[in-house]
Amino acid sequence: METAFFTTQLIPALNRGLVMSVKLIVPAGTFGLIFGIVIGTLRTYGPPAIRRVANGYAAVFRGTPLLVQLFILYFGLPNLGIYLNAYWAAVTGFILCSSAYHSEYIRGGLLSIKKGQLLAAQSMGFSTFKTMCYIIVPQAIRRALPGCSNEIIYLIKYSSLAYIITCIELTGEGKIIATRTFRYTEVFLFLGFYYLVLVTMASFMLQKLEKKYKIPGFGQA
Amino acid sequence: MLTKEATTMTQEKPILRIENISKTLGGKEILKSVSLSLKKGELKVLIGPSGAGKSTLLQCINFLLPPDSGRVWLDGVEIQNRRKRDLYAFRQQVGMIFQDFNLFDHLDALENVAIALRKVKKMRRPEARDRAMAELERVGLEDKINLYPAELSGGQKQRVSIARALAMDPKIMLLDEPTSALDPELIGEVLSVIRDLAHGGMTMILATHQIAFTRSLAHEVIFLENGIILEQGTPAELLSPDACTRSKDFCSRLDDLCEEKG
Numbered sequence: 037m038e039t040a041f042f043t044t045q046l047i048p049a050l051n052r053g054l055v056m057s058v059k060l061i062v063p064a065g066t067f068g069l070i071f072g073i074v075i076g077t078l079r080t081y082g083p084p085a086i087r088r089v090a091n092g093y094a095a096v097f098r099g100t101p102l103l104v105q106l107f108i109l110y111f112g113l114p115n116l117g118i119y120l121n122a123y124w125a126a127v128t129g130f131i132l133c134s135s136a137y138h139s140e141y142i143r144g145g146l147l148s149i150k151k152g153q154l155l156a157a158q159s160m161g162f163s164t165f166k167t168m169c170y171i172i173v174p175q176a177i178r179r180a181l182p183g184c185s186n187e188i189i190y191l192i193k194y195s196s197l198a199y200i201i202t203c204i205e206l207t208g209e210g211k212i213i214a215t216r217t218f219r220y221t222e223v224f225l226f227l228g229f230y231y232l233v234l235v236t237m238a239s240f241m242l243q244k245l246e247k248k249y250k251i252p253g254f255g256q257a
Numbered sequence: 258m259l260t261k262e263a264t265t266m267t268q269e270k271p272i273l274r275i276e277n278i279s280k281t282l283g284g285k286e287i288l289k290s291v292s293l294s295l296k297k298g299e300l301k302v303l304i305g306p307s308g309a310g311k312s313t314l315l316q317c318i319n320f321l322l323p324p325d326s327g328r329v330w331l332d333g334v335e336i337q338n339r340r341k342r343d344l345y346a347f348r349q350q351v352g353m354i355f356q357d358f359n360l361f362d363h364l365d366a367l368e369n370v371a372i373a374l375r376k377v378k379k380m381r382r383p384e385a386r387d388r389a390m391a392e393l394e395r396v397g398l399e400d401k402i403n404l405y406p407a408e409l410s411g412g413q414k415q416r417v418s419i420a421r422a423l424a425m426d427p428k429i430m431l432l433d434e435p436t437s438a439l440d441p442e443l444i445g446e447v448l449s450v451i452r453d454l455a456h457g458g459m460t461m462i463l464a465t466h467q468i469a470f471t472r473s474l475a476h477e478v479i480f481l482e483n484g485i486i487l488e489q490g491t492p493a494e495l496l497s498p499d500a501c502t503r504s505k506d507f508c509s510r511l512d513d514l515c516e517e518k519g
Contacts, residue, residue: 152359155321156418160373160425161349163341170376175363253362253407 046213046223050230053209057234060123060195060205064130065188071131072138072184073177077168079139090139097136103197105129110201126198127254130191137187138180145180146172178254185242192234206230270333270459271427272297278317278327280310287313288324288351295429295462300455302492303464304504305481308386311464313355313363314481315431318462320344331428349377352422352430356437358414360406360421366393367402370421378425382429392420396450412443419450429460436467472496480504 078090097105110125122127149172157167177184199208210227214220261494271294280288287310295301303311316322318329320338329336331347338344360369370389374380380388393402396416406414407481415435422430435451436444448470455461455474465471471478472492480495488495488504495504 150359152355152357153361155316156353156355156359156361157373158321159319159348159351160422161345161347162373163345163379166376170372171361171363175361178363234269251407252405253361 041217041219042222042226045134045217046226049209049213050206050226053198053204053206054201054230054234055252056198056205056208057192057195060126060130060198060203061192061234062110063130064127064134064195065191068134068191069138069184069188072137072187073173075135076139076142076146076176077173080143081164081168081172094136094139097133098140102133102194103200105133106197106201106239122198122201122203125201125205126195130195130198132193133194134187137190138184141180141183141187142176145176145178145182148179149175175254178249178251181242181246183250185246188242189235189238192238193231222227271295271330271472272332273318274330276328276330278314278324278329279318280313280322280324282313283321287484288317290327291481291484291486293479293486293489295460297355297460298458299476300459300461300474301479303462303479303481304466304468304471304507305487308506309481310427310484311481312433313431315353315433315464318431319348319353334420344440345377349425349430352425354415354418354422354430354432354435356434358406358411358418358438360409360414363408365403365405366409366417368397369406369417372423374424388424389420393411393417395423396420397446403516410443411439412446415439415447416450419447419454423454426494429462430454432461432463432465434464436465453486466511468496468511473483480507484486 075093078086079094080087082090106129109129110122113120113125122182153171153175154167157171158164162171187215195205196207198205199211205210207227207249210223214223217223266361272339275295275453276292277290278288279286280294291310291314292341293301294421303314313322320329323338331350336347338347359370360366361451364372367386367389370392371382371385374385374518375382378385383482390399390402393399396419398413398461400418400419401413401417401471406417409417419435432451436447438518439447444467451463452470452474463475470515474493476492478488478492478495479486482503488502494500495502496508497505
């Protein structure tokens with residue numbers, strides 16, 4: 037009888053929530069990283085005007101709470117005639133926020149690349165854009181990868197904010213069951229365990245990624 | 258763009274000509290109206306104390322440092338460095354070798370040579386790799402093609418960087434102290450590659466402190482100090498033991514230093 041609560045209520049609900057969480061995390065993580073690379077590069081090597089805009093972007097999205105950003109996307113934008121459903125508002129918010137953080141890691145990576153790399157590429161006729169794409173950014177990403185992995189781990193956990201704008205994911209499902217049954221301890225212990233598994237799997241995959249792109253001379257030997 | 262007259266005259270005309278290049282960096286005048294020209298197959302050696310402006314001059318020639326004033330011609334055509342397309346096309350024809358190699362750290366030796374062929378010259382991957390292989394063989398590194406810069410010695414890195422420049426089929430090469438960052442026992446392998454290039458008729462400007470090498474191979478020595486060309490002439494004129502020139506003084510001081518070290 038005691039296990040019935042877990043097998044018929046809690047675990048099916050959490051599994052449902054897990055699917056939604058993964059649907060939030062995968063696109064947000066992927067596009068957050070891609071935009072972060074672009075924004076970080078523009079902040080470091082872009083033309084002055086674009087550099088200022090990109091810096092402003094990072095300042096705003098790193099400088100305001102994610103929850104406030106989500107509220108504006110979900111409750112504020114309709115005033116401007118833009119309607120995002122809860123899922124898309126959450127994904128958009130996560131992409132915007134995590135790309136701002138990624139851009140900072142990428143910027144750090146870019147600044148660690150010696151100027152000679154740029155000179156060598158340009159001396160062979162590479163345009164600035166091609167130098168970035170083929171020479172500078174591939175090196176900078178390798179240096180930024182540990183930091184970016186960290187940001188993706190954070191994303192997995194702050195994706196729980198989606199339930200506050202009614203996108204019911206893992207935390208949302210758990211919260212609903214907990215309030216209905218008053219079994220907060222069991223529900224949130226289980227919920228915590230789900231996140232722990234998610235983060236552990238993500239760390240494992242990110243480590244694989246780091247290994248795959250490892251090159252002699254970058255990081256430890 | 259060349260007129261008929263110009264085409265017939267290219268034999269006598271310099272392949273590279275620079276005129277009145279000036280450059281100020283950080284409020285200091287590094288180059289003061291420097292002019293020089295090279296004929297096809299010529300090797301000119303830039304010597305001078307550190308801070309004389311040798312590196313700055315070489316980087317001004319291919320506009321890695323845009324000169325404040327002055328003009329550059331390649332094959333009689335003036336380079337309009339403000340036009341990006343022209344600038345990139347010009348740079349493909351001017352190979353540059355750096356003191357600290359500047360190999361692309363994330364690419365192995367073969368890709369270091371092949372990447373510009375693929376991305377700048379738009380060659381396809383197999384052809385680019387074949388060409389890169391041929392250039393690496395030419396500098397004696399056919400057994401090192403899959404090593405990354407961090408796994409190569411200084412001399413090997415510099416030879417890869419020479420192969421990388423040669424793969425672009427440059428009309429001239431600018432070499433900025435190619436052996437200065439090398440351990441003494443590794444200098445020889447790089448100098449011998451440069452010697453082969455000189456014998457093969459490559460047009461080059463070489464900034465170096467290798468005086469013996471200069472004596473034996475340079476067509477002309479250019480002594481640069483405080484941003485101006487103080488002396489210019491054949492090695493025999495400037496560097497012979499009985500010449501009363503600043504170049505000779507400078508070089509014998511270098512020789513003394515070497516002896517002290519040795």
